[in-house]
Amino acid sequence: MSATSNKLNCPKCGGEFESKTVAEDIAVEQCNKCYGLFVPAGMTRKLLANWGPDTMVDTGSDTLGKKYDKVDDINCPKCAVKMDKIEDHTQPHIWIESCPVCSATFFDAGELTDLKEKTLSDWFKRFIKGKRE
Ligand SMILES: [Zn+2]
Numbered sequence: 001m002s003a004t005s006n007k008l009n010c011p012k013c014g015g016e017f018e019s020k021t022v023a024e025d026i027a028v029e030q031c032n033k034c035y036g037l038f039v040p041a042g043m044t045r046k047l048l049a050n051w052g053p054d055t056m057v058d059t060g061s062d063t064l065g066k067k068y069d070k071v072d073d074i075n076c077p078k079c080a081v082k083m084d085k086i087e088d089h090t091q092p093h094i095w096i097e098s099c100p101v102c103s104a105t106f107f108d109a110g111e112l113t114d115l116k117e118k119t120l121s122d123w124f125k126r127f128i129k130g131k132r133e
């Protein structure tokens with residue numbers, strides 16, 4: 001609650017984001033309560049390229065992710081605007097929130113691993129192409 005804190009708060013559960021370094025040049029914010037991931041624009045592609053079972057961050061349990069997944073209509077913690085929902089057609093149970101202003105994305109705990117196991121890289125190429133290229 002301190003006004004001097006520049007930490008972002010999780011739009012899903014109100015927890016605090018902590019900066020995590022995945023690899024060189026790759027930093028994401030992870031909620032210390034629900035383990036949701038806030039990934040800045042431009043970082044998602046890098047993150048996916050480096051994502052693996054050992055990549056640490058996606059430590060949330062499925063149960064936890066599903067619980068908070070029910071919270072929708074979240075605001076971007078940076079821009080305070082409502083984030084857009086993006087659905088993966090091949091996996092309709094997964095919704096990813098994306099900020100229309102800063103293009104950051106929010107993943108629920110477990111979602112990134114879930115997606116990566118399937119065809120996330122292909123899917124995300126399509127998505128990123130539409131948004132940024
Ligand atoms: Zn959270």
Ligand SMILES: [Zn+2]
Nearest residue numbers: 076079099102
């Ligand atoms: Zn934003």
